[in-house]
Amino acid sequence: MRLTVTDVTKAFGGTRVLRGASLTVEEGDLAAVLGPSGCGKTTLLRIVAGFESLDSGSVAIGEREVAGLPPERRKVGIVPQEAALFPHLSVARNVGFGLPRGSSERVEECLELVGLAGFGDRMPHQISGGQQQRVALARALAPHPGVVLLDEPFNALDRSLRVSVRDEVRAALKRAGATAVLVTHDQEEALSMADTVAVMREGRIVQEGTPASVYAAPCDLGVATFVGEAVVLAATSDHGVASCVLGDLPQRANGVAGKGRVALRPEQFVLREPGEGVGGLVERVEFFGHDAAITVALEPGTVIRARTRGDVPHRPGDRVGVTVEGPVLFFAE
């Protein structure tokens, strides 16, 4: 079902944690709420689930206003950080916890959905961390909730495991056709998994959109640097051209001009022979295999970090020329 959060505020003691947060998730979408720790994203999630009360605003699931309801009457499924399976119950009974007695068919169905058919008789401590996380998802999905909330569900997993569990969770959510909200501070996770990304800062959602649109057109410098890497340089803009130490660059149209800053994505930099573009000295080469990051000190005293293909011909100490490809982001002061 569609989730609509409107103008929610919440203060703990004197600390205002949410300052009018609004968020809409369309039916069947997976939305990621992305923000640094302390931005209020977990509080927002707990308010949607009903574990915290809101001070003002509204939370609607479908057409139903749920802000005054206790958690057990909201039909909101949750997948907590560390799976939090009931340790005294078997996997099947964990999944069946929210179902009426004798719903073993639905339990099997949900286990199949997360790729764990036949695991029902195991106890939680007998399965791996990634499997526990999937059981937690099956448990949340079993009673056909209106919305599923995932609270940094991959944090406790090993890096190597994270990517595969992420894919499995996304696939299961899509198969179930569930509306889901994923809370995370990991931008890679948010961008790669979600249908829409909502960037949260200081108790507000500052931008909502598809991962590609948020990355390509961040609403301000803060979002630009938080979602993806960016090199920020002082600049002035006039008639769609931003001038900075790297020359006069075409500005991505946003109708802003005057004094400000440009944000350049690392993949926009192109390293060339010395003499082309702005000259610089290679300081450091970080090789990742599929690509590489090259730190270059430009002659005016600015340091940039460029992303290139993995087969870099450059070594630290080399002289290079730097040019910029594509339109750049400009933000007024």
Next chain:
Amino acid sequence: MSVRRIPAGLLTPAAVTAALALLPVGYLVVRSAEGGLDGVARTLLRARTLELALRSLGLAAVVTALCVAIGISLAWLVIRSDLPGRRLFGILAALPLAVPSYVAAYTWVAAVDLEGFTGSVLVLTLCSYPYVYLPVAAALSRMDPATEEVALSLGRGRSGVVLRRLRPSAAAGALLVAMYVLAEFGAVAIMRFDVFTTQIYTSYRAGFNRTPAAVLGLLLVLITLLIVVAESRSRGRASYAMRGNPARRPPIIRLRAGTRALALAWSTALAGLAVGFPLAGIGYWLLNGSSARVDLGELSGAVGATLGVAAAGALLTTALAVPVGIIAARYRGRTATFLEQSTYVGHSLPGIVMALSFVFFAVRYVPAVYQRSPLLVVAYAVLFMPAAVGAVRASVLQSPPVLEEVARSLGRTPLQTVRAVTLPLALPGVLAGAALVFLTAMKELPATLLLRPTGMETLATQLWAETGSGAYAAAAPYAALLMLLAAVPGFLLGRRSLKETT
């Protein structure tokens, strides 16, 4: 966790528990007030009252100081030194908890001519040093060796920083010892050393005017509370919390040969006096007594009565403790704090004082239960509530609250969540708490003495009666059974502290 409303299904029973726990103190205040200001002043201003206060406090101070010295030295030897047989000494050091103080007092009185202050200090110290030993030993084995290494690397000795970090656990143990000594009745009565508790018993027995007994009882409660407050003030603001488990075990320190022999002698002597001596004494009287015609009927009657009231007490205590324990673990706010703390009143209330208040209350308002077993069972519940609430709270805290949130999100109401998630997960701890109450109730003397039904004798009261009339051999089987019963939790505690050392 924010302040949430406590569901009525938990709040109502918890409120009943709190009311029950506050009843004895409350009624004592009412009863003292009835004597009028005059009556109160007369009792308070008697020279005898001051003398009693000095005797009680003096005894508590000396015993506590000795217990701290013994507890810390033994804990250090067992956990940190290469004392031969330190694992065995680890078990032995916890065992005195299994010796009821009045049983120990009986064995000393029966064997040597030892009475008064010296006798009381000896018996109470030997019985209560584990209250310091156990928390200090636990703290020592959990202590991060890095702190010590930092101190050494900065050119300081290790003892300073170790002692500093032991302060909270030693202080907590010392507080327990002081409260235990102030509340002690059986052992000091057997040693014929007059303190508050024995005087309260005497004035109750003497009885037409009961105001003095009530006033003395209240004064004792006040003194105990003062000590509790002083301890929590002195704790200061330094944080002693551990962050996670230390990566390494603290290193074992080698003793020099001479020191080692001394340490061995010291540990052996303590174990011998605290555990060996009572056992030997009981054994001697079992085998050699001339008054040893054991009435089997009387003995089995006492066993049956003891098991019966103790089991009922454990059941009621646990049932009353569960709602409060859950609230204490899971809710915040004034109501939750009040409910939890009110059940701890029993902690600072000497058994004899609480029993006295129940007697007053029952005689006046519910004479039907006076000297009937339900009253005794309720008294046990109030007396042992702190232990039961503590056990429930600790075991509930062990499972993360997120489990309960998941249950709520899956459609369970707060009470259904308690039944399906909180209680099943906390069950082992709750049962352990119930077992502890059961075993403690079996050894209880002063409240049982005042509140038992006419004609009913428990093991404890029978031992008391036989010792009082000098029939040491006749008392021996009761003492032996009590030791046996009490050995169980002592054994368990010893095993736990052993687990921590290995």
